[in-house]
Amino acid sequence: xxxxxxxxxxxxxxxxxxxxxxxxxxxxxxxxxxxxxxxxxxxxxxxxxxxxxxxxxxxxxxxxxxxxxxxxxxxxxxxxxxxxxxxxxxxxxxxxxxxxxxxxxxxxxxxxxxxxxxxxxxxxxxxxxxxxxxxxxxxxxxxxxxxxxxxxxxxxxxxxxxxxxxxxxxxxxxxxxxxxxxxxxxxxxxxxxxxxxxxxxxxxxxxxxxxxxxxxxxxxxxxxxxxxxxxxxxxxxxxxxxxxxxxxx
Amino acid sequence: xxxxxxxxxxxxxxxxxxxxxxxxxxxxxxxxxxxxxxxxxxxxxxxxxxxxxxxxxxxxxxxxxxxxxxxxxxxxxxxxxxxxxxxxxxxxxxxxxxxxxxxxxxxxxxxxxxxxxxxxxxxxxxxxxxxxxxxxxxxxxxxxxxxxxxxxxxxxxxxxxxxxxxxxxxxxxxxxxxxxxxxxxxxxxxxxxxxxxxxxxxxxxxxxxxxxxxxxxxxxxxxxxxxxxxxxxxxxxxxxxxxxxxxxxxxxxxxxxxxxxxxxx
Numbered sequence: 468x469x470x471x472x473x474x475x476x477x478x479x480x481x482x483x484x485x486x487x488x489x490x491x492x493x494x495x496x497x498x499x500x501x502x503x504x505x506x507x508x509x510x511x512x513x514x515x516x517x518x519x520x521x522x523x524x525x526x527x528x529x530x531x532x533x534x535x536x537x538x539x540x541x542x543x544x545x546x547x548x549x550x551x552x553x554x555x556x557x558x559x560x561x562x563x564x565x566x567x568x569x570x571x572x573x574x575x576x577x578x579x580x581x582x583x584x585x586x587x588x589x590x591x592x593x594x595x596x597x598x599x600x601x602x603x604x605x606x607x608x609x610x611x612x613x614x615x616x617x618x619x620x621x622x623x624x625x626x627x628x629x630x631x632x633x634x635x636x637x638x639x640x641x642x643x644x645x646x647x648x649x650x651x652x653x654x655x656x657x658x659x660x661x662x663x664x665x666x667x668x669x670x671x672x673x674x675x676x677x678x679x680x681x682x683x684x685x686x687x688x689x690x691x692x693x694x695x696x697x698x699x700x701x702x703x704x705x706x707x708x709x710x711x712x713x714x715x716x
Numbered sequence: 717x718x719x720x721x722x723x724x725x726x727x728x729x730x731x732x733x734x735x736x737x738x739x740x741x742x743x744x745x746x747x748x749x750x751x752x753x754x755x756x757x758x759x760x761x762x763x764x765x766x767x768x769x770x771x772x773x774x775x776x777x778x779x780x781x782x783x784x785x786x787x788x789x790x791x792x793x794x795x796x797x798x799x800x801x802x803x804x805x806x807x808x809x810x811x812x813x814x815x816x817x818x819x820x821x822x823x824x825x826x827x828x829x830x831x832x833x834x835x836x837x838x839x840x841x842x843x844x845x846x847x848x849x850x851x852x853x854x855x856x857x858x859x860x861x862x863x864x865x866x867x868x869x870x871x872x873x874x875x876x877x878x879x880x881x882x883x884x885x886x887x888x889x890x891x892x893x894x895x896x897x898x899x900x901x902x903x904x905x906x907x908x909x910x911x912x913x914x915x916x917x918x919x920x921x922x923x924x925x926x927x928x929x930x931x932x933x934x935x936x937x938x939x940x941x942x943x944x945x946x947x948x949x950x951x952x953x954x955x956x957x958x959x960x961x962x963x964x965x966x967x968x969x970x971x972x973x974x975x976x977x978x979x980x981x
């Protein structure tokens with residue numbers, strides 16, 4: 468489904484952020500990527516849908532190397548990968564409904580998008596999605612009038628509207644309070660289960676990762692230093708990932 | 717209380733810049749020289765006042781007898797202002813997008829920026845003189861001149877507005893697999909729409925003022941009537957025209973406020 472091989476990313480030549488990452492993602496579970504700030508978690512996630520250009524390596528998604536794609540083929544691959552952002556990244560001045568339909572832009576021409584001529588089927592799906600995430604009645608509200616938790620639910624809905632085969636989430640709960648964070652994680656788990664797709668989530672909250680992920684990937688210094696079930700996250704492993712130990716107690 | 721000891725010599729809390737002081741001296745000397753060489757003094761001012769009093773005396777009461785000519789000129793100015801603003805905004809939309817450095821490569825932004833800078837380089841009246849020479853007297857020359865000025869101003873404002881948008885929202889729209897034009901329609905336009913409407917209203921207001929002036933060089937509008945009245949020393953008619961222009965600008969101001977209110981946020 469998704470196979471990353473020897474992925475390297477250098478923003479500055481000679482100073483790699485990702486130093487040869489290899490991962491295989493299958494199934495319909497949540498995979499959490501944890502690691503200290505600046506270790507390349509966001510870069511890794513963004514390389515998968517090419518929001519960031521990889522320097523070297525392969526990213527095979529649905530049988531094709533995303534790194535080699537360009538133009539409409541790249542856009543098609545992107546439309547198959549949903550993405551959820553830390554700061555929601557909704558288009559603030561558009562309505563909630565328009566933000567959801569943004570998920571259908573991959574298959575809509577610019578003229579139709581401008582005239583707001585979306586498929587009736589997609590509009591109905593968006594309407595149902597609002598019901599599922601508990602935002603019935605907010606369809607015409609402007610995105611910037613919502614609270615953080617509501618915005619993130621719109622962000623997830625937008626990604627689901629793409630009918631993705633893979634969902635990426637870049638620290639989806641880092642801007643939210645603990646209760647809302649759990650609700651958002653529950654929603655992501657539900658998406659993984661009902662849509663039967665794998666979800667890859669970057670996160671800082673180790674406890675939340677333990678609670679929701681079936682698989683944890685620990686990154687440090689641009690390498691994968693742990694890859695396994697949450698049970699295997701011992702204090703020693705956490706020390707390898709984050710360094711130091713005073714923070715553990 | 718402690719006694720106030722002088723600040724030790726090695727502490728220099730405020731540094732004087734000799735260069736800045738020299739600059740001030742040069743500026744004052746230059747101003748004094750310029751005033752003396754241009755006959756700019758009180759005696760000359762008093763002589764002028766006498767003439768001014770006669771002029772103002774002849775302006776009263778304003779003479780609206782030739783109101784038909786006045787209305788025709790004002791109507792033409794108004795039409796020119798709206799047509800030129802419309803054309804200027806329409807042409808500035810693609811130019812502003814192409815000149816935005818956050819969305820376009822340098823090879824595109826530079827030539828487009830040069831075009832916009834060229835449009836802004838000259839005062840509308842100078843462009844109007846060129847246009848009158850090129851296409852002859854009348855409103856067409858004025859419309860072209862005002863359109864060029866609008867592109868120079870609005871094009872720059874549009875480009876700057878696009879450069880200030882949030883790239884996070886753009887990133888999210890790109891991540892859905894949207895094409896570039898889709899990103900523009902769903903990512904860029906919603907973010908800049910309301911500022912664009914404000915700029916367009918402002919430019920229409922500016923064109924309303926400029927359209928009363930380009931007529932002086934024969935490019936149509938009330939300016940031509942005003943200039944002719946001056947040359948015939950019909951100062952009472954001049955006053956009537958000036959009052960009408962003030963009225964027109966005030967209407968423009970109200971219109972601009974109204975547009976801003978309707979499209980607020």
